[in-house]
Amino acid sequence: MDNNRSSDSSSPLLPNHDPKIHSGPCSTPTSLVLTTLVAVLGSYVFGSAIGYSSPTQSGIMRDLDLGLAQYSIFGSVLTIGAMIGAVVSGRIADYAGRRAAMGFSQLFCIFGWLAITFSKLASWLYVGRLFIGCGIGLLSYAVPIYVAEITPKNLRGAFTALHQLMICCGMSLTYLIGAYANWRILALVGTVPCLVQLLCLPFIPDSPRWLAKVGRLKESDSALQRLRGKNADVYQEATEIRDYTEAFQKQTEASIIGLFQMQYLKSLTVGVGLMILQQFGGINGIVFYANSIFISAGFSESIGTVAMVAVKIPMTTLGVLLMDKSGRRSLLLVSAVGTCLGCFLAALSFALQDFHQWNKVSPIMALVGVLVYMGSYSIGMGAIPWVIMSEIFPINVKGSAGSLVTLVSWLCSWIVSYAFNFLMSWSSSGTFFMFSSICAFTVLFVAKLVPETKGRTLEEIQASLSSYSSKR
Incomplete structure (x- = not known):
């Protein structure tokens, strides 16, 4: 790790610092907006998972002949799964990266939604709900951390708060669709934002701060430049991230x-x-x-x-x-x-x-x-x-x-x-x-x-x- 850090310290972005270039973008870069929107798709999944059990209660209980106690288990097992996901969320996000953690979470959610869609027994409902819970437990940590780490200080609060706004939108839209759609269709619809985020993740940069933490300093500087815009001077921010990270790596x-x-x-x-x-x-x-x-x-x-x-x-x-x-x-x-x-x-x-x-x-x-x-x-x-x-x-x-x-x-x-x-x-x-x-x-x-x-x-x-x- 130390060898990699010293060899990467000659990042081309830092020596070419030109004080004539503006020190921050005058407007929000399109790349930052698109990257954040991809990330908060995970928040939408979070909201749709929470909202799913309300409009589907009567249909699931009727079609699978469940009692109220059985349906209560179905509703509450989401929280159990989320606790499991929460326990490992930090480690996965630290070792594999914030972007990879979001990808893992969507794999869990897709499996969970499909298990509910095709379930014939209550046990498969529970398994599906548990897997979705594990997924949103990961998302509830990875999304706000990632967004906070990629945004500049003057936008960080609003951009990170989009996490809660998209949870709200996910819940509300699930209530609305659930009023008209069968519970199996609603579960299948739940896989759509999961697949969209999974397909988009390879096209967004990883967190510059996480890249610096694992010693990939050239990639950290490149990711920061991409997020701030090609004409932005990232010298000061990149140096601050580098110095702070190296101090804490000790x-x-x-x-x-x-x-x-x-x-x-x-x-x-x-x-x-x-x-x-x-x-x-x-x-x-x-x-x-x-x-x-x-x-x-x-x-x-x-x-x-x-x-x-x-x-x-x-x-x-x-x-x-x-x-x-x-x-x-x-x-x-x-x-x-x-x-x-x-x-x-x-x-x-x-x-x-x-x-x-x-x-x-x-x-x-x-x-x-x-x-x-x-x-x-x-x-x-x-x-x-x-x-x-x-x-x-x-x-x-x-x-x-x-x-x-x-x-x-x-x-x-x-x-x-x-x-x-x-x-x-x-x-x-x-x-x-x-x-x-x-x-x-x-x-x-x-x-x-x-x-x-x-x-x-x-x-x-x-x-x-x-x-x-x-x-x-």
Whole structure:
């Protein structure tokens, strides 16, 4: 590795630095836009996998003669597979590359969709869903990490937030197609974005930072030049990536256990903490069981679901547009306050029902509460924890740290989605008051611990966090 690095240090791009050439592209290069669009096709697959179980429930249960318990297994096994994929995601992305990790994930997803399409028994449904889960567990790490590593600092937030926007689009389009198509056809349609990304991956560059990490410095510089545009001067950025990577290469690769050191303390606290608070704020309980929430509140489930989709996509888009203008931290604070208010309104509506007060108003209050929650979550809490996760970890621990953070996210997702119905049976108002309290704590957590990463290079962010932890 060291020999390769020294032999590659004479990259032709660096000595030919000309200060007359502009130091960054005036507009976003087409190659960067196309490369990002190929990457976030994986996010669309992620969303379609999550959305698949809702519109297909009655058709699958009828055609394969499944009971509710069997279908619940089918729905939840996706999360189990995602946890398995999360455990190995960092290692695969570190050793084979971010691009290869996306390719592996799509092979898992294609097999899973085909297994569901042609299944005659419940066991094949479970196998297919498990494989799709493994695939999206890989994608949930590889896509935001790759996009963050290929984009310049002034665009990184918005481009990385496209991950969440495409998840939202995947879910919404799957709901729409599922309303008209048979569940087997819907599963077959699910293979299309997988195949498109798989076919496009050989034509996009690998991450310049990953290439530098494995000692392929000439390829790193070439990839960076391709992503920034042929007329851009990449000298400063390439030198910064090279120097930073070489400094961290002197440290050993950290295992998940090795992450629990003082120098990584703040990065780990921020990354893991945001994922726990994102999930325990109730998102998967509300998304997975929105229909039952509206029924319990005495509101039309069809109108409520349409209203949720109508709010979610525009607010996610707004979050993408604001990411690099307002900053991550301020957007997170607004989002967390909004989710707290939304859950409080929903809790209040259920409490009024329990006391038989304002019976005509409480269903509307529940709808408003859920819509405020979904809109607020979509503008910040949905995307930003993944953006920050992709920014804060040094290159020598990024694989292990990313695996841990992604695993925690999926584990918390499973806990909330499994426990939600039991909590609602215990107390609907109590459930939402609990979510509201967690969202209120999120406001404090963001205000005290989460750094602003807007307008800073990955190297600057990671160096500042490491120096903060070393002073503790």
